[in-house]
Amino acid sequence: MVDDLRIAVDIGGTFTDVVLEEDGRRRTRKLLTTPQRPEEAVLEGVRLILADAGRRFADVAVFVHGTTLATNAVIERRGARTALIATEGFRDILDIANESRYDQYDLTIEKPRPLVPRARRLTVPERIDVHGAVRLALDEDAVRAAARSLAADGIESVAVAFMHAYVNPAHERRTREILKEEMPGLWVTLASEVCPEVREYERTSTAVANAYVQPLMDSYLERMQAALAAEGFAGAIYLVTSGGGLTAIETARRYPVRLVESGPAGGAIFAADVAARAGEARALSYDMGGTTAKICLIDDYQPHTARLFEVDRAARFLKGSGLPVRIPVIEMVEIGAGGGSIARLDALKRVTVGPESAGAEPGPACYGRGGAHPAVTDANVVLGTIDPAHFAGGSIALDTEAARGALDRDVAEGLGLSTDMAAYAVYEMVSENMASAARVHAVERGAAIGQYNLIAFGGGAPLHAARVAEKIGVRRVIVPPNAGVGSAVGFLAAPVSYELIRSRYMRLDAFDAAAVDALLDEMSREATALVEPGARGQPTFERRTAFMRYVGQGHEITVELPSRTLQAADAQALREAYERNYAALFERHIPNAAIEILSWSVQVSTEAKRPAVQGTAPAAAAPRPVGRRPVFDGRSGRSTEVPVYRREALPPGSRFAGPAIVAEDETSTYVSASFAAHIDASGCIVMDRKDA
Template sequence: MMGEPKLKLSADVGGTFTDVVLEHGARRWTGKVLTTPSSPEEGVLRGVSEILARAEKAISDVDIFIHGTTLATNAIIERRGAKVALIVTDGFRDVLEIGTESRYDQYELALVRPKPLVERPLRFAVRERMDARGGVRLALNEADVLDVARQLKAEKVESVAIAFMHAYANSAHELAAANLLRSEMADLYITLSSEVCPEVREFERTSTAATNAYVQPLMDGYLARMQDKLNAMGFRGALCLMTSGGGLTSVETARKFPVRLVESGPAGGAVFAAQIAAQLGERKVLAFDMGGTTAKVSLIEDFRSETARVFEVDRAARFLKGSGLPVRIPVIEMVEIGAGGGSLARLDSLKRVTVGPESASSVPGPVCYNGGGSDPAVTDADVALGLIDPASFAGGTIKLYPDLAKAALKKVIGDPLGLEAEMAAYAVYEMVCENMASAARVHAVERGAVASSHTVIAFGGAAPLHVARVAEKIGADRVIVPPNAGVGSAVGFLAAPISYEMVKTKYMRLEGFDAAAATELLRGMSRDIRAWVDPAAQGEPVVERRVAFMRYVGQGHEIAVELPVRDLLATDTPALRARYEADYEKLFRRSIPAAAIEIMAWSVDVSTVSKLPEQVQDVDQHSVAAPGESIRIFDGRAGKAIDVSRYRREKLAVGARLSGPAIIAEEETSTFVTESFDAWIDGLGAIVMERKGMMA
């Protein structure tokens, strides 16, 4: 039954810009405003008001508002979270620093690790003990908990994480400790490891609980203010939050488990790239998202993003696993580096040009914003090279000052190296592109893929300016810049399914498979998830997926094995072994016959049906694009200024073809077509770049 299409609104709060998208059927309006770091909801609501006015709609007309934010991530990286405490089982006070006792760089003598979110004086141990089966070995000492409560009051702690040994198997002691704390401190935020991460692996579970506690007061306050102000404006629709796993969840869940939002913006970008890949029939894609603060790279195979169960925040070493704070949540697999338009450029002690991870953010912003910034950023380099039109940046809402950018580049980079401002700008441009190319190579290798064999899909406000050069560096021959690339993550939010995934540990050997216990666990998880997902779906069909995380006995990591969505039977054991061995062989080319298998954890995911768009017909005929405006840009490889054509994207018809070097400008971003590429507009309206000599 076809009815009136829903009016959908989305907002992606980044470190520099807040992107807003309004969609009604086939019509779409987009906008960008500067993020307001002190009160992010102000920037969001300003962007919402502006876009609704342009569309001649009212906030009361909006059926669903989808929101994603990097606020939680930035709070962790910049250490702007709450004053937080940790309560653990006696004897485990230092688990956050001991970690797994591994070294991410075996031969680095001066190894630097991220500073724990909870200082040692605020880590408390209480007497209690559960065993791995959930049996009580030592009852909770309530006097210890009450003593901790008195110390929390004295220290004015805002939030606390409770992570007891084996709480995933039996949460009774954590719940009892939480009730005691609430009786003494009614306003205290409390995170239980048995709720936020009910899985084995003590360090990851404790780290996830501590991270959730660290950002909860900030995120809870922000989302509460956002909800109140939207209601005051007359909003009556559904408000959903984008999660790191690529699905939508409720405000209530997001306020309780804000750790699930740490990669919400990038997850929206991955959904956007998968949709574009499906429309263009691109089965091997490297998604490249570069905004104002960070750049993200992820792989999309057969129109699906890869997912993972653990993510590291605030890595001490940019590309080294194990150097960050682990959070065990469902997340889209990606690598993220501090390389955005606002990333600051400087010289290190050896007079090498470095870029990021520090950012100018939206306040004060790059020097060319004239907001008080003094250190040059990547955007300053782009402006100094002539790649950005100062008069039409961000749709003309932000005026840029090229002379200020050049002066800062010459002072910080050029003068110490004996370079003019333009060549200093080119050095910054080259370095940030190399950083992103390195991230793409590393991520592809870690996933067993070859970066050069993938089509690059670029989105985010800064990506189209740099993607062609990144593609040159990694050897990719095909690049796509889709429509609305500048606000890609916010567009992706609109296509994300309403979903929630829950993972719980319940250990059992396959040869002693307890079908009744497994069925009871999976049923309970499904019931808890559907209590929110079914009403939120508003009649849309939902699908359920069940997974067992299995491994050979004694191995360190598991693989996900699909389960039937029904009651499990004892006779399912041979089929489960066969599925596990088939999946194991896909990953490692062999299995171990007759080896014992154990199940470590179980997962249930319920979501609305996410439909991929139909493939768009390719363009058969190409025509030479009408000449664009002639402008001068600085060509670093030639060491001089050259004349290139600048085209307006909206004036390029489907099939219009042009040759690099050239610039294609639009409201949200600009695309730089380097000398190595030809480009044309395809049936979707995307800019497609291919290496010269490859086009028919």
């Protein structure tokens, strides 16, 4: 085994990306995902990339993996046959939710469909109060009766979510023991372990999501682990969590809900590293793959994070329209706007794109695999921004005539447009969808979108980034090396990490330092135990935070805690820190108002190294294009011959003006006429808006 040979694999809805890193050098491969057995594309990609490097599976020290399988299972409702056991009287918590409506004035509002229908929700007598005291003992006979009912109904997995079990999990743990006695093969998820926090709806929803995907994910990870071992791999396997950290495969199999955004999280890490090298303290990560596109704000070289993520939103931009999953997550907005997103005309004959995707099977029409409807990739092929002979490094030959035929049938004929103009309409609409998502996300975070620069990666983003930047008023676009497999590259930069969050209510004017220290120390031991198998001897660091609010408010603000034993006098320091953070968000704080703490967090991780800012590259000779290609411009209504450059032939310091295309094996970058481009010291394509 070679100590410095590492491989990262990202399974997307359309493509599986593989990156091999050795001595700071990278090799990449991009293959179509095999949806029925995702490990097949993974193994094939690893075999190919190892052959490229003249290596074997036994030479690999680290295998890092991220996937959207858990998210897709929820969206497509392909999870296990799952049940919920709740406290008597709380059978309908998934329907009642938090009693809010994501669109107050929509009389035909459609709420997200629960993962567990009402018929599979059971209750048992038990009750623990908010302080953890037992008010009603667990009825064990009722639990055994529930187990018999689950067996008769063919249930594979069950979530147990009792009231206030985050304070005292005894009843949930005893319920698991009984269920395992009655049904040894049953998968059991406890809400007190997956999400030990207040807010019973979010806690229950998270536990149900974990139970729903656990059999699928565990089976996949077990097959993957066995297949790698059969090939001779003996190194460490890590999974990327939604929060941007790495975790051991055993932890991932126990808490697969933590993997719901693992692929996009890797992309945000990648963008943060690119921002650090470029010295861009404010950056907007734009990741567009084959199925979805993601936007994430980066400030001070750190992606924004959150504690709540919504899966399967019924309304694209409306909070509360999806299934809540309460886990540490890198905050981003994700929409169905990828290269495989299908274009069509709606009832009003408007061009719409997504969220439905052609995926890898059958794929866009140009793939020649049976796809009959036009996708975004078809539009780019017709426009000329994609070279059909060298797509994905030449591994997939594209059929231009099939793309033109699909666009004619589904778009052009209904509007009386030429094929080229129909392709431009699709290109324009998907770019506008992404621009709208960026605007909404920035507004929700209180950010001025025009003050950020765009970092574009994924197979599709470099083709659309210039147009998206024009729409949102961004003046600079950066396309880093290996942009087409950016998420997989980001996996290799992620630290081994795990964050625990637990709710323990405390008012700041009754601050009990000893009780807080006892809780945090317990959480630290548990988080460390989950990190150590993956850390493999690396030193770890700890970050402690409190989630605080003014008494009576509905949402909390994060305040960092000192990394030492707390003292009673720290209450004043916490108040001052909270008021500073509150004022940063809302311009002013509320003097002398009572403050309460709802939850506490401990994150244990290995060191994440931030790249140094790269210097300015000296000017290079004017680059020579390898050819020219006609590209249709919908604004002028005609095609223009634009130069085509090979990225590997552009040294740092190279400069050229748009319109131009920069081609590479994993993607192509379209530099529009509004931008001039250069290659910076780290090899990034930097596009700057031309002065009007």
